[in-house]
Amino acid sequence: MTANDIVLRGELLRKEFLSGDTTVAALKDCTIEVLASEFVAIVGKSGSGKSTLANVLSGLDRPTSGTVTLLGRDISSLSEAEMASLRARKIGFVLQKDNLIPSLTLAENVAAPLVMSGVKLSQALRSARDMLGEVGLDHRAAQWPSQVSGGEAQRAAIARACVVEPAVVFADEPTGALDEENGSRVQELLHKLVSTLGAAGLIITHDMDLATGADVVVTMADGAIVNTKRKA
Ligand SMILES: Nc1ncnc2c1ncn2[C@@H]1O[C@H](COP(=O)(O)OP(=O)(O)O)[C@@H](O)[C@H]1O
Ligand SMILES: [Mg+2]
Secondary structure: OOHHHEEEEEEEEEEEEEEOOEEEEEEEEEEEEEEOOOEEEEEOOOOOOHHHHHHHHOOOOOOOEEEEEEOOEEHHHOOHHHHHHHHHHHEEEEOOOOOOOOOOOHHHHHHHHHHHOOOOHHHHHHHHHHHHHHOOOHHHOOOOHHHOOHHHHHHHHHHHHHOOOOOEEEEEOOOOOOOHHHHHHHHHHHHHHHHHHOOEEEEEOOOHHHHHHOOEEEEEEOOEEEEEEEOO
8 A cells, every 4th residue: 555545545544522521532643544535434333423524524523632634634734724725626415315405406416516617607507507417316406305205315425525525525325215125326426426536535433234345344342442353
């Protein structure tokens, strides 16, 4: 493994939260490396620190100590504005709930990250429609989030996360609110799209099927990474 292949690295990450007058360590010295195009599943019981790890690695939240290196840059050295700009261009995030903007069509929702990064609206909408095609939603492009099913909304959220062609796509329990059939469709599309983009994927999941299909399975317990298993 060479340093060049590593797109994301967290080193000795610690995150403490103040709860009343006691300090809770949600992350305890977590070190993780994600290589280009690698699909990583993070598994572990509820409360084990998975979301905190994803939030810190994606720059949504800052660690109490330790460093995060994204594409060779130590993100703690960035200002808020630089961090926001790097996130907008290089990171996609899918949450359990789609968080689509209700007053925008699916195409406009998917186009939004491009428009915010300075792409012209007409071009952004074209790319958004292409990306909706990738997740099987061409025919839904002009509809509102309220007009589509939960599975379709989540597929649109995946298209939105991928439209800027990020280097890393994070997904925090993206199938958690879906039934089994829609969950597997969402999971397959996410995996396919991330690999088509040549991006790295970091997916938090309870779904052992998704974890089994991953290149790396990282297991967390009580704030620590207790196992990292790379496919041979
Ligand atoms: N903002 C916060 N304030 C206080 N405690 C938090 C906060 N976020 C997470 N925690 C605590 O950190 C631990 C890990 O939480 P989390 O990362 O959400 O776990 P998971 O995603 O694995 O369910 C839990 O004990 C949780 O209560
Ligand atoms: Mg969580």
